Amino acid sequence: MDGELELIRRIADRAGVRGGVATGIGDDAAVLDDGTVLALDMVVDGVHVRRATHSFGDIAHTALAVNLSDVAAMGALPVAALIGLGLPEDVRGDDVDAMYADMEDLADAHGMSIVGGDVSASPVLTVSVAIVGRPTAGIRPVLRSTGRPGDTLVVTGPLGASAAGLMVLRDPALAAGIPEADALVKTHLRPRPRVADGVHLAEAGATAMIDISDGLLLDADRMARASGLAADIDLEALPMAPGVVATAGAAGVDPALLAATGGEDYQLLAAIPPSAGLEPHLTVVGQLRDGDPGVRAMRSGRDVTPARLGWEHRGA
Amino acid sequence: MDGELELIRRIADRAGVRGGVATGIGDDAAVLDDGTVLALDMVVDGVHVRRATHSFGDIAHTALAVNLSDVAAMGALPVAALIGLGLPEDVRGDDVDAMYADMEDLADAHGMSIVGGDVSASPVLTVSVAIVGRPTAGIRPVLRSTGRPGDTLVVTGPLGASAAGLMVLRDPALAAGIPEADALVKTHLRPRPRVADGVHLAEAGATAMIDISDGLLLDADRMARASGLAADIDLEALPMAPGVVATAGAAGVDPALLAATGGEDYQLLAAIPPSAGLEPHLTVVGQLRDGDPGVRAMRSGRDVTPARLGWEHRGA
Known part of the structure; x- marks a missing residue:
């Protein structure tokens, strides 16, 4: 098995950037021509979080928070998120309600909306979040690659x-x-x-x-x-x-x-x-x-x- | 365990739609105020696909294709996709290359770009794809909810x-x-x-x-x-x-x-x-x-x- 960084390098080497995209793979978020920023981060039980120590609400909060953080790192404001849930057999409707309650609280605190996603069976609890943000008027998203000597x-x-x-x-x-x-x-x-x-x-x-x-x-x-x-x-x-x-x-x-x-x-x-x-x-x-x-x-x-x-x- | 449709109903009941969003949960894709469409669909080994019958390329192709189909169902053109990979221990770098080769082919055929995502360990092969599309000039995204009698x-x-x-x-x-x-x-x-x-x-x-x-x-x-x-x-x-x-x-x-x-x-x-x-x-x-x-x-x-x-x- 290859490490995460090596895999991302291989993926980035292969990626073609076509119309409408300003910045592709390699930053906290991608940037479209109009300044829209896009990110996707997933949280997997046993890897990033543990059901033994995290409540369903904690896991869902974390999954949305790490994506909000990607938008924050571009200097942009979040607009909308999509949630993909992979749910093991033992997860009940009330658990899903608890996850959404905490994600809605976090979304509300940032004035953004959960606008869709997907629900699937899965042997492991997985929360994939994709997020869309926009910079404030007149500001371009801030990349990680544009630091200057002396900063x-x-x-x-x-x-x-x-x-x-x-x-x-x-x-x-x-x-x-x-x-x-x-x-x-x-x-x-x-x-x-x-x-x-x-x-x-x-x-x-x-x-x-x-x-x-x-x-x-x-x-x-x-x-x-x-x-x-x-x-x-x-x-x-x-x-x-x-x-x-x-x-x-x-x-x-x-x-x-x-x-x-x-x-x-x-x-x-x-x-x-x-x-x-x-x-x-x-x-x-x-x-x-x-x-x-x-x-x-x-x-x-x-x-x-x-x-x-x-x-x-x-x-x- | 509750069924997929019941879970989606519960999630939609809870969702708040805030600024910048025209259509939230409940269609093939969400729609932002400027007509941008967003969707996320995940593919899980053993649920939607099977490694016994699907190659890594088949699985990756399918994951991107079902998201392209969501954009198609809005009458929009795809612009950019984000890929979240959950990878079991036995998946090698060459397998990931094969997945991206076929996704890049499909992206290229549609003039759109894979612009980022996430790679994580996972006990089950999972491909989450989020996609962003835009309608052609002067056209609004087509919802599922706006059919008319006699159509x-x-x-x-x-x-x-x-x-x-x-x-x-x-x-x-x-x-x-x-x-x-x-x-x-x-x-x-x-x-x-x-x-x-x-x-x-x-x-x-x-x-x-x-x-x-x-x-x-x-x-x-x-x-x-x-x-x-x-x-x-x-x-x-x-x-x-x-x-x-x-x-x-x-x-x-x-x-x-x-x-x-x-x-x-x-x-x-x-x-x-x-x-x-x-x-x-x-x-x-x-x-x-x-x-x-x-x-x-x-x-x-x-x-x-x-x-x-x-x-x-x-x-x-």
């Missing part, structure tokens, strides 16, 4: 909460003495896409953007390689979610590395020109520069890049 | 080939003495969406349209109920694909009922005003009229509607 790298909020929450879910004993443990778990089960932040960054002139789905280092590496630049990430500058340092300590892992590689934060990583003003809720975590394309994790001026930058959902 | 019901080509092909796949002995057996199997494995026909019918003034995915009677029933009308289908008028009568005879089933309920033909069923001219490749199969909403199958003036109108992909 500042910023994140929209604290990192590590989802990874720490997953650790607590897997080993509840870690929660002892950590008042934020429940909040960490909730962040893992109910990711919150940064749609308003994405639009704001696009309007403020971000040159490149990506959502932090698989770990800051891996997603920064993707932005850097797509832009043909080096990205330096300062591990000592990362904004840590409350409770992450304590949880990492209890588990005996490096908190900054947990925050940098843990994945599923769904914060945005943006490159902004040095001249742009910094909003207070943005944290500078590094810089783009000319150099060998890819990410370097720095600590006190030393390169401490780990071998594993983040998560792939299909092992190599 | 003529037409189909775009012969029926029953896919159902007969599936019977041959399951019982190869049926093929003895039937020269068209291979062609029937091929029609089942490689459905051909009627995109040009759909555009032509929309431009010719079709009032309602639906693709025949689950059986002529079931899809006519959907159109009729959505339009608040009765639909009479004349079983003696159905255009039979070559070899269907012989295959049905060999299997001891009624050929017209096979063609009317077999499903997966991916021809289009359209309602056209009596004043519209009939193209030679269209066949009149019935009529819409005022009356109890739903389909009736007629034979020599008698109501012979079967209890089972077609296929659901999640049993009741």
